[in-house]
Amino acid sequence: MSKRIDVNNLNVYYGGFLAVEDVSLSIEAKSVTAFIGPSGCGKSTFLRTLNRMHEVIPGARVEGEVLMDGVNLYDPQVDPVAVRRHVGMVFQRPNPFPTMSIEENVLAGVKLNSKRMSKSDSQDLVESSLRGANLWEEVKDRLDKPGSSLSGGQQQRLCIARAIAIKPDVLLMDEPCSALDPISTLAIEDLIQELKSEYTIVIVTHNMQQAARVSEKTAFFNIAGTGKPGKLIEMDDTTTIFSAPAEKATEDYISGRFG
Numbered sequence: 001m002s003k004r005i006d007v008n009n010l011n012v013y014y015g016g017f018l019a020v021e022d023v024s025l026s027i028e029a030k031s032v033t034a035f036i037g038p039s040g041c042g043k044s045t046f047l048r049t050l051n052r053m054h055e056v057i058p059g060a061r062v063e064g065e066v067l068m069d070g071v072n073l074y075d076p077q078v079d080p081v082a083v084r085r086h087v088g089m090v091f092q093r094p095n096p097f098p099t100m101s102i103e104e105n106v107l108a109g110v111k112l113n114s115k116r117m118s119k120s121d122s123q124d125l126v127e128s129s130l131r132g133a134n135l136w137e138e139v140k141d142r143l144d145k146p147g148s149s150l151s152g153g154q155q156q157r158l159c160i161a162r163a164i165a166i167k168p169d170v171l172l173m174d175e176p177c178s179a180l181d182p183i184s185t186l187a188i189e190d191l192i193q194e195l196k197s198e199y200t201i202v203i204v205t206h207n208m209q210q211a212a213r214v215s216e217k218t219a220f221f222n223i224a225g226t227g228k229p230g231k232l233i234e235m236d237d238t239t240t241i242f243s244a245p246a247e248k249a250t251e252d253y254i255s256g257r258f259g
C-alpha cells in the first residue's frame, strides 16, 4: 500500500486546448500533498491525470509520464481500470449511490472489481472500511439504510469508506470539503491525518488554511490568463510555501492579493 508518484513533463489537452503545461513534480508515499491555485489553473485536470480519470472526457489526453513507484501509468500495457483500482478518488460533492444501502455503498467498488466474497469477509470489510473512515460508530446500527439518509459530512465519509474498501495505494481528493459545514470539514481533515499513515494522499483545495492544516507539501499552480495553460509555479514544504515562498506569484496568491 502507499506509493510515491513522479510526474515528468506532463501536458494535458482537451482536444486542441493545452490546459496544463509541462508539469514535473514528485509526491512522497504516505504523505499529504495539497494543490492550490486560482480557479481554472488546472488543479482538477492535473489531479485526474494521476488515475487516468481524465480519459472519460472525450478528447482529453496527456503527453509525458506519471510514474507510480517507477511504473508509467501511461505505458500501453497498463490497463486504466487497474490504475483506478490502485488510485482511488473522492469528489467535491459526496456521491453515494442513493438507492443502495450504506453497506452496499461501501462494497460497490469491490463488487465492480468482480471480487466474490463470503458474507463474513464482506461484513469484515464493511466494518474495517467504515472504521477507517471514522463512520462506523455513527452507522453500525443502520447499515441497511440508504446512503442518502446520511448527512452531507457522513456521506462524504461514506465515499471515503467506499474508496478505501478497494485498498488503493493512493487517494486523490478533489475539494472534498467544499460542500461541507465546518464541523464535517474538521472531521474529514482529522481523517486525512489518520489515513496518511497508510496512503499517499493528494488533495485539491481552495481553502488555504486547510492546505496548511493537512498537508506536508504544497504545489501552487497558476494561469497567466484566459485561454492560457495552467502551470506549476512551485512546490515545497507547506510551511515554506506559506511563510517564505520562492515566487512572488505564490506570495500574492497566499496573501490574498489575487485568486
Ligand SMILES: Nc1ncnc2c1ncn2[C@@H]1O[C@H](COP(=O)(O)OP(=O)(O)OP(=O)(O)O)[C@@H](O)[C@H]1O
Pocket (backbone or CB within 6 Å): 014, 019, 037, 038, 039, 040, 041, 042, 043, 044, 045, 046, 057, 227, 230
Ligand atoms: N471537460 C472539459 N472540457 C474542456 N475543457 C475543460 C474541461 N474541464 C476543464 N477544462 C478547462 O481546463 C482548464 C482547467 O480547468 P480545471 O477545472 O482543471 O481548473 P481548476 O484549477 O481545478 O479550477 P477550479 O478551482 O475552478 O475547480 C480550464 O480552462 C477549464 O475550462
